[in-house]
Amino acid sequence: MSAQSPEAVIPSFTIARSSPVPLYFQVATQLEQAILSGQIPAGARFANEIQLAEDLGLSRPTMRRAMQHLSDNGLVVRRRGIGTRVVQPKVRRKLELTSLYDDLVNTGQRPTTDLIGLDLIDADDEVAAHLDLKAGDGVYLLKRLRSANGRPIAKMTNYLPERYVTFGADELADHGLYELLRRQGVQLHSANQTIGARPAAAAESKLLDEPRGAALLTMQRITYDDHGTAVELGVHVYAASRYSFEVSLLTS
Amino acid sequence: MSAQSPEAVIPSFTIARSSPVPLYFQVATQLEQAILSGQIPAGARFANEIQLAEDLGLSRPTMRRAMQHLSDNGLVVRRRGIGTRVVQPKVRRKLELTSLYDDLVNTGQRPTTDLIGLDLIDADDEVAAHLDLKAGDGVYLLKRLRSANGRPIAKMTNYLPERYVTFGADELADHGLYELLRRQGVQLHSANQTIGARPAAAAESKLLDEPRGAALLTMQRITYDDHGTAVELGVHVYAASRYSFEVSLLTS
């Protein structure tokens, strides 16, 4: 009855009850597409949950769960006593556990990888501490050079406990490290990253095709599987003049 | 009946049904504390949802919601057909929309702020574009120097549309910028950050007490309220030798 805010919204959906995809997810996905495509304009106000559920032939909890999903992803704002409104889509996709390789592919660049080395070594104290191993335990040391459009952009150093490396050097040229780990059944769960900066050493300047004294972005990452076991320690340096990290945050 | 994994868990809780705090949240919070304190050991396996709900005198959906909350925060792993297990607590708290001021306080350091300037200026093209304004619109330019334990660590530059600044210079010395914004009713919703690095200019080296040519961490942040309106543009530089960003990610 009220056209106070920009406008109300009446989407039209197809819901497949026989699909293995959960109903709430079907609804959430279609609403998300409608919002991102502008079909449901920013600022629009939705009808209330009960009405929407009725329109779609769903129960309120299911409809509610779909809306909650959108809220969690920052696409709508819900307020008790007020209603649900579409937000201007300023939020980039949530930060995911992807590799630089994926990042480059997603931004349409042409990434290549040069394998510098893949060697089984004895863990020193520092690496052992980060990976929850004992000094002297076997770890694979993986060194790679990542380039975008033929120009080097990052030197990537990874340490992996011996048992997680069942792939060979050739596979690392074509696939991201995380893809290979997942493929062998490792359930990645979380990661802690530290992002910093420092001046490039002479050898690094040369390797990354940067002037002497250029600033480098550094990222150290420890990745854990869902037992809480450390799977990988990454120590990476990026040519800061050509690479930066994008992070989106949701408040609440 | 089974002691296959490390062990099963029997927590004992106090649930206040009269409290305004939701039941699921009371349960989730107490479980979280028990896990983080080690009272429920890493690797422990929970009884199933129905059993837990019965033990606590709750319905299954409510109990389920509490467990889901823990799962979302990376404290437990749930798998259909298997059960719920406590993860090694390797995940730092989720990245939040806090300021460096809060970061320093939380790590027990003694932060101070020197206000360098707070001036109303005309937005140039770049600032206007970032804040969705027109060039020439009034924006406040806020410059501050942040120090930890008396030594400068970051130079912070913020641009805010005129209407969001109702506070004075004195309040900025004692409170974070976001705190002041929230206090005047601004509903912060999301932020996009770009983290990079570059060598320090001469004046910056001096200001931040760093050697010439030192690397600086840079962070640009645009913060939006829940209408999707840009509230603030921050352009900050940090002495990289003494500051880094910590980011935790959850896969899923």
Added chain:
DNA sequence: CAGTGGTCTAGACCACACC
């Protein structure tokens, strides 16, 4: 097979915002 979490339903009551 039995046991687990994942989904869905149909109701109820409440806290909050606006009139």
Added chain:
DNA sequence: GTGTGGTCTAGACCACTGT
């Protein structure tokens, strides 16, 4: 007041994992 989202309940059926 009326209308909104937030919470809670008591069931049901399903999908997946292990034996």
